[in-house]
Every structure is written in structure tokens, then in C-alpha cells.
Amino acid sequence: MVSFRIPLILIQILILLPISLASTSVTTSVCKSTPYPDVCLDSLKLSVSININGIILQSLKVAISEALKLSTLMSNADGFNIIEMHKGTIQDCNELHQITLASLDKSLTRLAATSSSKTSKLADVNAFLAAAVTNKDTCLEGLESASGPSKPLVVGTIIAAYKHVSNCLSLLSDSPPSGSRDVSDKGMAWLSKKDGYDEGDDDDDNMLTVAADGSGNFTTITEAINFAPNNSVDRVIIYIKQGLYEENVEIPSYKPNIVLLGDGRDATIISGNRSVVDGWTTFRSATVAVSGEGFLARDIGFYNFAGPEKHQAVALRINADLAAVYRCTISGYQDTLYVHSFRQFYRECDIYGTIDYIFGNAAVVFQGCNIISRMPMPGQFTVISAQSRDSPYEQTGISFQNCSIVAAEDLQNFNYGHKLSWTAMEAILSDRIHRVLH
Numbered sequence: 285m286v287s288f289r290i291p292l293i294l295i296q297i298l299i300l301l302p303i304s305l306a307s308t309s310v311t312t313s314v315c316k317s318t319p320y321p322d323v324c325l326d327s328l329k330l331s332v333s334i335n336i337n338g339i340i341l342q343s344l345k346v347a348i349s350e351a352l353k354l355s356t357l358m359s360n361a362d363g364f365n366i367i368e369m370h371k372g373t374i375q376d377c378n379e380l381h382q383i384t385l386a387s388l389d390k391s392l393t394r395l396a397a398t399s400s401s402k403t404s405k406l407a408d409v410n411a412f413l414a415a416a417v418t419n420k421d422t423c424l425e426g427l428e429s430a431s432g433p434s435k436p437l438v439v440g441t442i443i444a445a446y447k448h449v450s451n452c453l454s455l456l457s458d459s460p461p462s463g464s465r466d467v468s469d470k471g472m473a474w475l476s477k478k479d480g481y482d483e484g485d486d487d488d489d490n491m492l493t494v495a496a497d498g499s500g501n502f503t504t505i506t507e508a509i510n511f512a513p514n515n516s517v518d519r520v521i522i523y524i525k526q527g528l529y530e531e532n533v534e535i536p537s538y539k540p541n542i543v544l545l546g547d548g549r550d551a552t553i554i555s556g557n558r559s560v561v562d563g564w565t566t567f568r569s570a571t572v573a574v575s576g577e578g579f580l581a582r583d584i585g586f587y588n589f590a591g592p593e594k595h596q597a598v599a600l601r602i603n604a605d606l607a608a609v610y611r612c613t614i615s616g617y618q619d620t621l622y623v624h625s626f627r628q629f630y631r632e633c634d635i636y637g638t639i640d641y642i643f644g645n646a647a648v649v650f651q652g653c654n655i656i657s658r659m660p661m662p663g664q665f666t667v668i669s670a671q672s673r674d675s676p677y678e679q680t681g682i683s684f685q686n687c688s689i690v691a692a693e694d695l696q697n698f699n700y701g702h703k704l705s706w707t708a709m710e711a712i713l714s715d716r717i718h719r720v721l722h
């Protein structure tokens with residue numbers, strides 16, 4: 285893997301610099317390494333900091349204040365005078381920006397509590413800032429097809445505000461890498477047994493039950509999500525009895541720690557049919573869309589039935605940190621599984637699609653999964669993964685560990701297998717974790 289790190293020597297020199305040296309020369313050399321040096325210099329004008337942590341903190345504070353100005357613009361309906369071509373464009377931008385603000389605040393808290401740059405908290409901050417940059421990209425993608433008098437102003441303001449975030453991310457990446465990757469055959473370190481990753485506390489008294497046949501607390505999943513407490517620090521377990529649930533489910537960022545338990549991937553089915561061709565943004569097309577941190581799902585089938593001719597049509601989208609999905613089926617055609625951002629883990633899942641069907645910019649591991657290619661439309665190639673990282677400072681990537689790539693029956697009969705994506709294949713064949721970078 286190509287490394288774009290700024291030489292560590294530079295940081296060491298900075299730390300050893302005598303205090304008597306004007307801090308301007310320090311910030312100048314630090315800023316030179318960022319994607320937007322002018323913006324960096326400007327944000328550090330008043331900084332007296334001479335260590336890299338202080339410089340990152342200062343630059344983060346400016347990023348937050350710029351991001352807050354942008355929220356004011358976005359929440360002002362007149363200022364946001366934009367005609368959307370795809371349903372959800374503005375809602376996507378607003379929601380993603382709220383997540384960015386929360387990520388920046390959390391980054392500031394982590395960094396302020398860190399005296400040395402060597403702690404594993406930096407890995408969290410890198411994940412938060414990479415997600416923020418991804419949020420900007422997704423918002424701008426949606427705005428591409430939009431029109432209206434405010435569009436140039438809004439797009440310009442978004443780009444300007446997020447330059448500060450990109451700079452923070454690059455400054456942070458100068459710091460030493462933080463520990464080893466916490467992936468083992470037992471799963472991610474942040475999953476514990478009581479989290480339902482293994483057979484767990486299904487008989488929790490506070491469990492909410494959803495049953496299509498009326499035998500539970502609710503008949504739709506959306507009602508249960510609405511009922512679930514906001515900002516819960518405890519897991520909120522929602523048991524979804526077997527049945528077909530035709531609904532678009534959204535788990536917003538203020539509903540963290542939601543656990544969805546089904547009766548089996550072929551028994552509890554959540555289905556939708558939104559697509560880009562039918563006028564939605566790719567982001568908003570998801571049948572189940574998760575922004576709430578700490579999301580867990582087990583024994584559920586997530587489907588988007590729009591069909592290959594409807595192009596991008598997401599079955600499951602996760603832009604939530606520390607999310608895990610176990611023994612689930614995620615089934616669609618183009619763009620089935622949107623691993624949008626943050627850190628995610630999938631174990632023993634079946635993922636079906638035709639093209640780009642595992643895509644996004646999360647740091648994600650697939651373990652023991654079946655990746656099943658369906659027959660694409662005439663003229664389309666079979667492409668399994670599309671990683672969309674756009675800056676070398678992000679620690680994101682799609683990794684496959686002990687997974688199988690197979691062709692669905694329709695594709696087998698067509699003898700189409702030789703067009704499977706070889707980059708992804710390579711990662712499968714190795715028993716070590718690879719990042720698939722495009």
C-alpha cells in the first residue's frame with residue numbers, strides 16, 4: 285500500500301524546536317503538508333501552539349466554527365433555495381452535516397483529553413474526520429443534479445468549510461499510526477458477547493417486539509424505531525418476528541445502540557423498491573438506512589426489489605460508527621450495500637448484487653461472507669466492490685476475510701464468471717486482511 289505520510293522526522297523536529305523560534309515558521313512548514321495550505325495558515329494565524337497536537341486542536345476549532353456557519357446557511361430555507369432533481373438531496377445534506385458536526389465535536393473532546401499523539405484515540409478521530417469528508421462528498425454528489433439560484437453559493441460554502449476538515453485529517457495523519465487492527469476470528473474488539481453478537485440476552489424485559497401479524501408491540505419496524513428512546517446509552521433491542529415488512533426504515537443519528545433481531549435471514553424480510561431511476565438519491569434509496577452509532581443486526585433479510593434496470597437501488601446503507609451485521613442477507617442489484625462511512629463489521633452474511641454492490645468509504649471488514657454476483661444488464665460488467673476513498677489520509681477500506689465469491693445461478697448459466705473483479709478476488713485468497721483500494 286502506498287503511504288502518503290509526512291515524514292515523522294518533521295514532527296520530531298517541530299517538537300524539539302526551541303520556544304524562541306517564531307511559531308509562524310512552524311505553522312508555515314506544518315501547513316505546507318496539508319491539502320489546503322492557505323486555509324491552514326489562515327486558521328492558525330492566532331495560534332501560539334508549537335506542538336502538533338495544539339496545531340491540530342486549533343485547526344479543528346476553526347473547522348467547527350466554519351461548519352456551524354454552514355449549518356446556519358443550510359437550515360435557512362431561503363438561503364437553501366435549491367431545486368432538487370433527486371428526492372432527498374437537501375435532507376441528505378442536512379442530515380450528513382449534523383453527523384459531521386457531531387463528529388467534529390467528538391474529535392475535539394478526544395483530542396483535548398489527549399496529551400500525547402500516541403494514543404489509540406487518534407484512530408477514533410481519524411474515523412470521525414474521514415466520515416465528515418465522506419459526508420461532504422455525498423452531499424455534493426446529490427447537489428450535482430440540483431439547480432436553483434442558491435446552488436453556487438451553497439456548493440461554494442460547503443467546499444470552503446470542509447477544506448478545514450480535510451486539513452485536520454491530514455495533520456492528524458502525521459501522527460504515528462495507532463495500534464494494530466482489532467480484527468480476529470472472534471470479530472471486532474468493540475463487540476462483546478452481551479451485545480448479541482453471540483446468542484445473548486434475547487429475553488430482555490425491555491425488548492420491543494414487531495410482528496406483521498399483530499402479535500407484538502408494533503406491526504411496523506418504523507413504529508418501533510420511533511418509540512425507541514433518543515440518545516440511549518444502553519442497547520435497545522427490537523425483535524422482528526418472521527414476516528414481510530414492506531417499509532423504508534430509517535434509524536437516525538439520535539437513535540444510537542439499536543439492535544434488530546430477526547427470526548432468520550429467510551424468515552424476517554425487510555423490503556423496499558426505491559431507486560435512482562425512480563427519482564431518489566442513491567443515499568436515500570436504501571430500504572434500511574442506519575445513521576445511529578452502535579447498530580447491530582442479526583438474522584434478517586434486507587432487500588431492494590427495484591431491479592437492475594432501475595440502476596442504483598440500495599438495500600442496506602450504514603453510515604454509523606461501530607456497526608455490526610451478523611447472519612443477514614443483503615440483496616439487490618446495483619449498489620446493494622452502501623458501507624458509507626465510519627467503522628463496520630459483517631460476519632456470515634450473504635450479499636447479492638450485479639454491479640458495485642458493496643460500495644462506500646467505511647473502514648469495513650467482511651468475515652466468512654458469501655459475495656454472490658447476479659447477472660448484470662447487457663453491457664454491464666460484474667463489479668463487486670467500489671471503494672470511494674478520495675484522500676490518502678483516511679484509514680478506510682473494504683476488506684474481505686475468509687469470504688467466498690460465487691456466481692448466482694443466472695450468472696453461472698451465462699458463463700460470465702471470468703469478469704469478476706480480480707482486486708476483490710485477491711483479497712479473498714489471502715487469509716490476511718487486505719484493503720481493496722481502487
Ligand SMILES: *[C@@H]1O[C@H](CO)[C@@H](O)[C@H](O)[C@H]1NC(C)=O
Nearest residue numbers: 490491492493500501502511
Ligand atoms: C410489549 O409487549 C410485551 C408483551 O405483550 C409487554 O410485556 C410490554 O410491556 C410491551 N412493551 C411496550 C413498550 O408496550
Ligand SMILES: *[C@@H]1O[C@H](CO)[C@@H](O)[C@H](O)[C@H]1NC(C)=O
Nearest residue numbers: 510511512513514515536538
Ligand atoms: C427524538 O428526537 C427527535 C428529533 O429531535 C424528536 O422529533 C422526537 O420527538 C424525539 N423523541 C423522543 C421520544 O423524545
Ligand SMILES: *[C@@H]1O[C@H](CO)[C@@H](O)[C@H](O)[C@H]1NC(C)=O
Nearest residue numbers: 530531555556557558562590
Ligand atoms: C414499491 O413498493 C410499494 C410498497 O410495497 C408499492 O406500493 C409500489 O407499487 C412499488 N413501486 C414499484 C415501482 O414497484
Ligand SMILES: *[C@@H]1O[C@H](CO)[C@@H](O)[C@H](O)[C@H]1NC(C)=O
Nearest residue numbers: 469651652653685686687688
Ligand atoms: C472460514 O469459513 C469457513 C466456511 O465458511 C468456516 O468453516 C471457517 O470456520 C472459517 N474460518 C475462520 C477462521 O473464520
